[in-house]
Amino acid sequence: MKTALLPAFCLALLTCSCDGEKERYEDVVKLRALGVLSDKAVVEPSTAATSQSISLTFYAAHPHGEVITAEAYQDSSRSSAGVPATLIIDPNSAATEAHASLDIYHVKATLSIPPAEALKFQGINKNATVPYAVKLTSRANGTQIIVGNIVVFAPGSPQLATLAFMPTVKITAPTKAAAVTGNQDLSASATTTGDESLRLGWFTSDGEIKNRNAAVTTWDPKKTTGEVTLIATVRGAKTGAFALDVVDFTAN
């Protein structure tokens, strides 16, 4: 009967793939956002009528040779947007780090945090969010709109102390410049002293990662040989505080 079809349906879901090329989240084959680093994990707003500012660094990865530009963006269709804030990008801060199989682009911006009286503190954490949005454009390979929130706590909130820590992430396997054959175990050490759990994410220039959100997982080279760039990112589940680490290795 129809009820007996559920297992088959589950199997179909698991084995189903989109028509055409199969794409994987972790593949950096075009301009890809990686995350946003703020200079503070959480922010205490000003009690005066004036705003205060924090510094944000937007990170993205892309294949070699692309030229990226950044501009502020208004994500007006976002239903859960918080209080609007002003974002000013510093184009002179834009830089590109060259790695073995891809480049990492970053650019700095300044976000103004409205004063406490303009913010709405809500939810179980009694916090407000200040949204930001940036549009990155690659002349060769499309755009990326990066959105996010800075978490703001009311003055005197205990979370200002318990969450005021930036996370760290370190790729422990493979090691830098390692030569690997076949499937490679991946592991990353993500830590924070803040009172929050961490969300980990892998990116790679080639091959497939079995579970891109696991601290310990497997990289499958598929048909890849040569140099590979591996990126591990981490962010706080409550604050969004960000960190990344990059390792280049060689697949034989």
Place this chain on the structure above:
Amino acid sequence: MAWTSRRRHCLAIALLGAACTLNPTLQAQTPAPAALTTAPAAVVSGVNAVTLKVRVKGSGAPIANAEVTTPNRNKQFTNKQGELIWAIPNEDGQIKIYRAGQETEILEISALRGKKQVDIFMLPAIAADNEVIVRGERRPEASRKTITIAEAVKVAPGGDPAQVPKLLPGVQSRSFSPDIVVRGSAPEDSLYRVDNYDMPFIFHRIGNLSVVPPQMLADVEFSTGGFGGQYGNVTGGVVVLHTRSDVPETPKFEFKVNIPFYSALYYETPVNHGKDLLAASVRRSYLEAFLPLILKKNDADLTVVPFFGDEHLFYFHPTDDGHLKILATHAYDGLHLLFPSDAATSPSGKAKFDFKTSFELIGVEWKKSLDNNWTMILAPNLFNNDNSIDVIDNTINIKVRGVVAHADFTRKLDGKNRLYLGGELGSGLADIYVVAPVVNNDDPFFDPASAPKLTVSERVIYSSATGWVATDRYIGDLMFTPGLRPFYYSQVKKSGYDPRLNWRYQLSKDNALKGAIGQYSQTPQFQDVDKVFGNPNLKYIRSTHYILGLETAWTDRWLSDVQVFYKEINGLVRSDPVTVKNNDGRLISSGLEFFIRRNVTERLFGWVAYTYSRNRERDKPGSRYRNGQYDQTNVLNLVGNYKITPIWDLGGRFVYHTGDTYTGVDHSVYDANLDKYQARSGLNTQPYNKRLPSYHELDIYAERDILYDTSKLTWRMGIEYLALQRQAQGVQYNYDYTKTTYFRGIPPIPYIELRGTI
């Protein structure tokens, strides 16, 4: 064996004692019933006699009034127990055993000599197909249809009677979901009942199967709108599963094996000296044992442990002036899911999705005819409903227990006129603990991970009081039923009343014009009036139904029903940036329905149901109307079952509908807090602006009974989801929403199911 029979294989002779001496002077018994009550295996007036015990092959049920014709053409009849004590003559010859609906049996008299008792199992005959099976008659209502359980279990998806409304006009449905959309109303806006009891949930969410076993049911009553005041607090349709009101003559045990999904056991027996029915049922899934093995074999990085089950106890006690029914039910579902996810915050990179839900209900229905032409139904019930959902770091625990007292009174007035009075009082206690974001249902791309979490921990006492009064009035060929339903629900803290009118005008013997107009009020969902997650000041959602139809009985077997409908729903709950929720939504559903039905006979039944409808919504006053979330413009269902022989059935159903609406993605953004892409619609894009391709599906089956003397096995074989190509079930995107493909359904799947009846 010395005797011969036209169908020897279907007769079993039990040798129960030593041979008796024949008496040549024996005269045949008269068919007088009093003579048939003699105890089995007795000797009639000193002559040798045999007890003929006539039963139905496959069940062993006794056949009363089977006609036994002797060589000298005397006719005698079996008694209520299917027995006839027959004095065996000295002359050889044949006796013929006849009963309508069974194949005639012929026995050689010589084979009966020396036996005390002979068991005769009669095969079912090939139906003459000249008898229309009459369904239970109820008060006519413009848009109500009744399907017998015998029909429903043959053709309904999953053989599940509660899903037969999916095949009727005015209904939109989707594969893999038992939910129905009735004339544009969302699935949660329709009422499901078993007798007079509202069920917290009627379908196992895991099993795609209703919680009540079909063996305990008599028929399914379904109304797509315009229903009377006895039903309320919904704007959509009403599905009522009616339990049985008959007592079997013999016990029956049934089992069902559905590998790898679930098994079912069912037992019924007459009790209290055959006056009452006691039935019990147990169903339990074992998918949780098989599915992990399947997933492991496919190297899927998933943990999926679904389970469901239910147990029921049903007691029916008919009385001279009514009946007493007791129903006790326990049903439960659950799922433990662990899957790789961007939302994971554990080192394993996996997120969890756990849910458990269960409910218990015990209800008593007492029907009694009173003096002065009054009939009364009292139906109180107690229920308990536990729900828990644990998704990533969101928690929802809701426990509800309550009591409902239902009373119905009918008075016969002069002629066919009737007066109906009724009421229902309900009260309950809900313990609620929630840590979750406020869901914005109006944003098709709402991501709960981006919304602030709120929490509520409270105990809520709620109550309701409803009543109804209606009267059937006949003026010539016009019957009309005006009615009024006053109500009060503590969620809204306001009372109200719904006036309703049904009418029917008999144009001729075979044609009736009919219609209905009425108001239908519904409380917002519990969470929508919560002070944290909703707006306690929300008002009732109000709907008005307008229905006009023509019903024609072309013959006693063929009838048609054509209806046009127009329905407005005002006060639909929408998200609001200031008040969280508001009542600003409005929906208009209008359409045309055709229903051509071939009434059920012994051999054939089926129907054609076609619906054309438009469902338009707007989110606030002054805004433009747009496609509704549920807007299958054309829906066609062809359903049929044919009994080729007494043991072979063939049947199937064909479904066609316009594709479902969905909201197209304009672009996507990368959420840096969540490391995931989120879809966005264009600034001027209306929700549900796109449509899937049209959908079709053919499901066919063959069913064969294997009859043993007192038991039966039924094999059901079929293929589901036959289609010209895999049908689009939804839209799927790549990780950053830059590529769109249709999720296409599974390929045609053959299945085999085994059921047994002992």
